[in-house]
Amino acid sequence: xxxxxxxxxxxxxxxxxxxxxxxxxxxxxxxxxxxxxxxxxxxxxxxxxxxxxxxxxxxxxxxxxxxxxxxxxxxxxxxxxxxxxxxxxxxxxxxxxxxxxxxxxxxxxxxxxxxxxxxxxxxxxxxxxxxxxxxxxxxxxxxxxxxxxxxxxxxxxxxxxxxxxxxxxxxxxxxxxxxxxxxxxxxxxxxxxxxxxxxxxxxxxxxxxxxxxxxxxxxxxxxxxxxxxxxxxxxxxxxxxxxxxxxxxxxxxxxxxxxxxxxxxxxxxxxxxxxxxxxxxxxxxxxxxxxxxxxxxxxxxxxxxxxxxxxxxxxxxxxxxxxxxxxxxxxxxxxxxx
Amino acid sequence: xxxxxxxxxxxxxxxxxxxxxxxxxxxxxxxxxxxxxxxxxxxxxxxxxxxxxxxxxxxxxxxxxxxxxxxxxxxxxxxxxxxxxxxxxxxxxxxxxxxxxxxxxxxxxxxxxxxxxxxxxxxxxxxxxxxxxxxxxxxxxxxxxxxxxxxxxxxxxxxxxxxxxxxxxxxxxxxxxxxxxxxxxxxxxxxxxxxxxxxxxxxxxxxxxxxxxxxxxxxxxxxxxxxxxxxxxxxxxxxxxxxxxxxxxxxxxxxxxxxxxxxxxxxxxxxxxxxxxxxxxxxxxxxxxxxxxxxxxxxxxxxxxxxxxxxxxxxxxxxxxxxxxxxxxxxxxxxxxx
Numbered sequence: 001x002x003x004x005x006x007x008x009x010x011x012x013x014x015x016x017x018x019x020x021x022x023x024x025x026x027x028x029x030x031x032x033x034x035x036x037x038x039x040x041x042x043x044x045x046x047x048x049x050x051x052x053x054x055x056x057x058x059x060x061x062x063x064x065x066x067x068x069x070x071x072x073x074x075x076x077x078x079x080x081x082x083x084x085x086x087x088x089x090x091x092x093x094x095x096x097x098x099x100x101x102x103x104x105x106x107x108x109x110x111x112x113x114x115x116x117x118x119x120x121x122x123x124x125x126x127x128x129x130x131x132x133x134x135x136x137x138x139x140x141x142x143x144x145x146x147x148x149x150x151x152x153x154x155x156x157x158x159x160x161x162x163x164x165x166x167x168x169x170x171x172x173x174x175x176x177x178x179x180x181x182x183x184x185x186x187x188x189x190x191x192x193x194x195x196x197x198x199x200x201x202x203x204x205x206x207x208x209x210x211x212x213x214x215x216x217x218x219x220x221x222x223x224x225x226x227x228x229x230x231x232x233x234x235x236x237x238x239x240x241x242x243x244x245x246x247x248x249x250x251x252x253x254x255x256x257x258x259x260x261x262x263x264x265x266x267x268x269x270x271x272x273x274x275x276x277x278x279x280x281x282x283x284x285x286x287x288x289x290x291x292x293x294x295x296x297x298x299x300x301x302x303x304x305x306x307x308x309x310x311x312x313x314x315x316x317x318x319x320x321x322x323x324x325x326x327x328x329x330x331x332x333x334x335x336x337x338x
Numbered sequence: 339x340x341x342x343x344x345x346x347x348x349x350x351x352x353x354x355x356x357x358x359x360x361x362x363x364x365x366x367x368x369x370x371x372x373x374x375x376x377x378x379x380x381x382x383x384x385x386x387x388x389x390x391x392x393x394x395x396x397x398x399x400x401x402x403x404x405x406x407x408x409x410x411x412x413x414x415x416x417x418x419x420x421x422x423x424x425x426x427x428x429x430x431x432x433x434x435x436x437x438x439x440x441x442x443x444x445x446x447x448x449x450x451x452x453x454x455x456x457x458x459x460x461x462x463x464x465x466x467x468x469x470x471x472x473x474x475x476x477x478x479x480x481x482x483x484x485x486x487x488x489x490x491x492x493x494x495x496x497x498x499x500x501x502x503x504x505x506x507x508x509x510x511x512x513x514x515x516x517x518x519x520x521x522x523x524x525x526x527x528x529x530x531x532x533x534x535x536x537x538x539x540x541x542x543x544x545x546x547x548x549x550x551x552x553x554x555x556x557x558x559x560x561x562x563x564x565x566x567x568x569x570x571x572x573x574x575x576x577x578x579x580x581x582x583x584x585x586x587x588x589x590x591x592x593x594x595x596x597x598x599x600x601x602x603x604x605x606x607x608x609x610x611x612x613x614x615x616x617x618x619x620x621x622x623x624x625x626x627x628x629x630x631x632x633x634x635x636x637x638x639x640x641x642x643x644x645x646x647x648x649x650x651x652x653x654x655x656x657x658x659x660x661x662x663x664x665x666x667x668x669x670x671x672x673x674x675x676x
Contacts, residue, residue, distance in 0.1 A: 042434035042569060043398040043495070043586070045502050059397065060381040061477060063445045063492055069484040070447075096380035107401045109408075139399060146407040147485035152445045154401055154492050157381070164383050231380060241441045247379070 008119065008142050012106075015123055016137040019036040035148045044139035046103055046156065060157040060164060062093035068148035078190050079118045081202060081209040082149075083125035085281075089234065090155030091133060091213035092283040096232040098222025099157035101215060103138040104130055107152040109145035126153075133215055165222050165287070170229035170248035174288035174310040177295060179214055179302050181207075182237055184262030186279020191265070203267045210282045216300040218285055226295060227287040236280040241316060242330035244286065253325065254308035259330035277318070278331040346457065346480050350444070353461055354475040358499035369370075384441055384494065398495040398502060400431035406486035414530050417456045419540060419547040420487075421463035427572065428493030429471060429551035434570040435502040436560025437495035439553060442468055445490040447483035464491075471553055503560050503625070508567035508586035512626035512648040515633060517552055517640050519545075519610035521573055522600030524617020528602070533619040542604045549621045554638040554663040556623055564633060565625040574618040579654060580668035582624065591655045592646035592666065615656070616669040 043131030064085040068074060068155055077085075078175040087104060094101045106126065111120065127137055135155070186198055202209035214232070223228040231244045238258070245252055263269065271279070288310055289295055311317075318328040403423040406412060425442060430532065432439045444464065462669075465475050468668065473493070486565055526538055526546035542545035553571070559565040569582045575597070583590055599614040609617070626648055633642055649655075656666040 011563055041505050042431040043400040043437065043502070045435070045497070045501070046397040046399060059384040059494075061384060061443060061492070062381040063443050063477065063479045063490070065445050065447055065479050065481045065488075065490075067447060067481060067484060067488070070481060093380040094663065097383070099381065103399075105399060105401050107403050107494070109403055109405060109488075140403070141401045141403050141490070143403045143405060146405060148486055150403075150405070150447075152401070152403075152479070152490040154399070154443070156397075156399065158382070166382070167379050183563075283381070 003018060006305040008110075011120070012123055012137070012140075012153075015120075015127055024063065034255070043243055043321065044103070044105065048136065056161050058156045058161050058164060060097055060099040061150060062090050062153045063152065064093070066090040066151040066153065068150070075256055076150070076199070077209070078202065079121035080125035080195050081114050083122040084129050086122075086151050086153050087126045087129050087135075087155070088211045088213045088283060090153045091129075091135070092211075092232040092234065094155055094157040095213050095215040096230050096285060097157070097159060097166070098158040098218045098227065100219060101135045101155055102156040103134050103156045103198060105138060105154040105156075106140035107142075107154075109143040109150040111145045114149065117246050159222065163222060165227045165230040167229055167231050167244045167247035170250050170288040170310045171243060171290075172250055172310050172312040173291045174228050175240070175291065175295075175306055176252060176254070176286070176288055176308040176310060178233070178237070178260065178284055178286050178307055179217055180282070180284045180305055181260045181262035181276075182233065182282050182284065183276035183279045184208065184264050185211065186275050187262065187264040187271045189279075190275065195324035196243055201266070205264055207262060207282060211281065212301075213283055214280045214285045214302065216237070217302055220299050221285070221287060226289055226293055228290055230285060230287040233284045233286050234280055235280045235334070236278045236331070237286065238277050238316070238328050239280070239330040240286055244288070245310070245314065245316060248310070249314065251311040251313045251317075252308055253311050253319060254328065256303060256318055256320045258307045260303065260305045260307075277328065349458070350461055350475070350478075353458075353465055354436040355390075355466065376607075379556075382441070382443065384476065394499050395496045396499050396502065396606070398429050398432055398435055398437040398497055399492065401490060401492045402427040402431070403491040404491065406488070414537070415547070416435045416540070417459035419461035421460040422467050422548050424463045424491050425467050425493070426549045426551045426621060429467075429473070429553055430549075430570040430572065432493055432495040433551050433553040434503070434568050434623060435495070435497060435558035435675070436501070436556045436565065436568065438557060439471050439473045439493055439495040441474050441494045443476060443492040443494075444478035445480075445492075446478065446486040447481040447487060449483045452487065471551070474480060477509050477582055485645075497560065501560060503556070503565045503568040505582045505585035507569055507571050508582060508626040508674070509628075510587050510588055510647045510648055510650040512566050513629065513644055514590060514592070514600065514624070514646040514648060515627055515642050516571070516575070516622055516624050516645055517555055517596045517642055518620070518621065518622045519600035519614075520571065520620050521614035521617045522546065523549065523619040524574070524613050525600065525602040525609045526615065537605070543602055545600060545602075549619065551621055552623045552638075552640065555640055559623070559625060564631055566628055567634050568623060568625040571620045571622045571624050572618055573598050574616045576615050576654070576666050577618070577668040578624055582626070583648075583652065583654060586648070587652065588656045589649040589651045589653045590646055590657070591649050591657060591663065594656055594658045596643060596645045598641065598643045598645075615666065
């Protein structure tokens with residue numbers, strides 16, 4: 001480990017609370033929603049729900065691993081990208097419930113030989129993404145890793161009582177929408193697999209290296225009561241739609257011509273349909289809308305595309321350009337390995 | 339991985355909610371404090387704070403890694419012990435704040451070749467410890483591990499607003515107490531290191547294999563307003579007292595004759611003073627009490643031992659049987675490795 005555990009904690013603490021080193025009193029750093037006793041005690045204390053608001057809100061919790069060799073490779077991903085993606089996964093889960101993120105916790109295990117600079121760049125990027133969403137790094141755990149970098153991110157959020165958008169609310173006849181474009185992240189993985197020695201420029205593949213969690217979109221969809229069910233596309237459209245359908249006890253029919261395919265690389269090219277259907281880690285929002293409701297073309301500057309409809313038979317069909325429907329199997333996103 | 343990720347989630351879900359397979363509606367499984375939408379959505383939804391109670395409570399969050407080769411060895415620890423210790427670490431952090439645990443989240447990454455039975459025994463033991471404390475396994479993440487079993491436990495609890503017992507509240511003149519006995523867990527590690535091929539009987543070393551988090555004691559100390567500062571002995575007395583002193587900006591003086599040493603093995607023998615001073619993972623509570631306050635000999639059936647006093651100089655001294663005081667360095671608990 002590059003730093004003894006205590007020094008690492010001190011470093012993260014400094015970065016997480018600029019100008020407030022070493023303090024742990026209850027009044028430090030009030031964020032939008034939380035006042036807390038942060039890093040440096042057995043638990044973080046979150047005052048999630050100040051004043052009158054407290055009565056009507058529920059707490060959302062999500063956890064996600066980021067493991068070297070499974071979710072990233074040190075030779076392909078700069079530490080800033082790893083830190084950003086680590087937190088983005090958790091924020092995206094909060095977005096998929098229509099929630100508002102409040103605080104993050106990072107458990108991190110590091111191999112002995114990891115340069116200290118790597119950790120600094122990783123944590124700084126993670127904290128900086130959090131700040132954009134009013135999310136504070138409020139605690140976590142550190143350990144020595146027997147093999148590779150291991151991180152687990154926990155994000156805590158809130159939603160008004162009974163209003164979090166679940167996966168289980170879709171009904172036959174609901175229309176299916178997706179935000180943004182699909183396949184952009186997987187396209188980068190395919191490119192890196194094809195030419196493992198060549199480093200990609202993150203600017204040509206921003207959705208892979210610096211995905212943008214759709215927190216504002218999720219919140220607006222929940223506030224407007226537009227989404228009957230919602231999930232984020234972390235495993236890929238075919239798999240995430242299967243999750244949503246399973247939890248709702250329904251099926252779906254998609255139109256292949258409607259799937260919004262990402263443009264990636266330099267010069268930019270559109271990804272193949274298969275990549276858009278099965279590629280994971282785009283962190284767009286996939287949601288269903290009741291038949292009568294009007295859906296704007298854009299929300300929060302993000303295109304919303306109508307891609308299909310929820311059906312009663314518990315099967316997912318894809319209709320191609322010729323109008324022929326075939327079954328769409330969930331070809332689960334497999335993370336890449338060394 | 340022994341089970342595809344989805345099957346593993348389904349298995350954990352069944353175990354976490356006996357008789358409620360596949361359901362995710364909002365009303366499932368009301369526990370003492372929480373109603374939630376559990377495993378099977380992007381986030382868990384916790385209704386931590388039902389009704390009138392909600393206004394006066396804060397949320398506690400703690401996370402702890404359990405890594406193969408760092409925190410346990412598969413050849414030394416049965417899966418039941420690994421699952422128990424994994425959750426006990428988190429519960430003990432809640433106990434150290436005087437909090438009440440509500441829900442747990444388990445992120446777990448498993449190597450491909452791990453037998454399915456191992457996972458079942460691990461999870462069952464973890465859930466069973468949780469049930470004893472009214473704690474539900476409410477979610478988490480699963481992944482394939484590139485090397486060894488990796489678990490991260492998150493425990494969420496609550497405490498009345500402003501009442502959580504921090505590490506930072508000790509003042510010069512406060513007396514120092516510890517619950518139970520010390521060194522029992524480290525003694526097992528020393529024994530296994532000395533004879534790596536010989537399996538220990540967990541019954542002879544219960545504090546190592548099945549440590550008991552001191553949740554009830556912590557809660558009572560908080561309710562009575564007895565503890566001015568508190569921490570659990572996860573890293574060992576010398577290190578954890580140093581943490582408490584550092585956060586409080588004070589020092590301490592201990593009496594070596596007063597340190598309660600565990601009796602372990604068969605036939606039972608008392609551990610050496612060094613093991614009691616520096617051995618970790620006993621998960622007892624170390625707390626300070628204002629000079630005037632009366633401390634019972636026992637709380638919740640657990641002996642409380644007065645071991646020293648908080649001092650103004652920021653140094654920790656140990657006074658030996660001859661009355662000579664020397665500086666006690668925090669000889670941080672180093673987890674054992676392969």
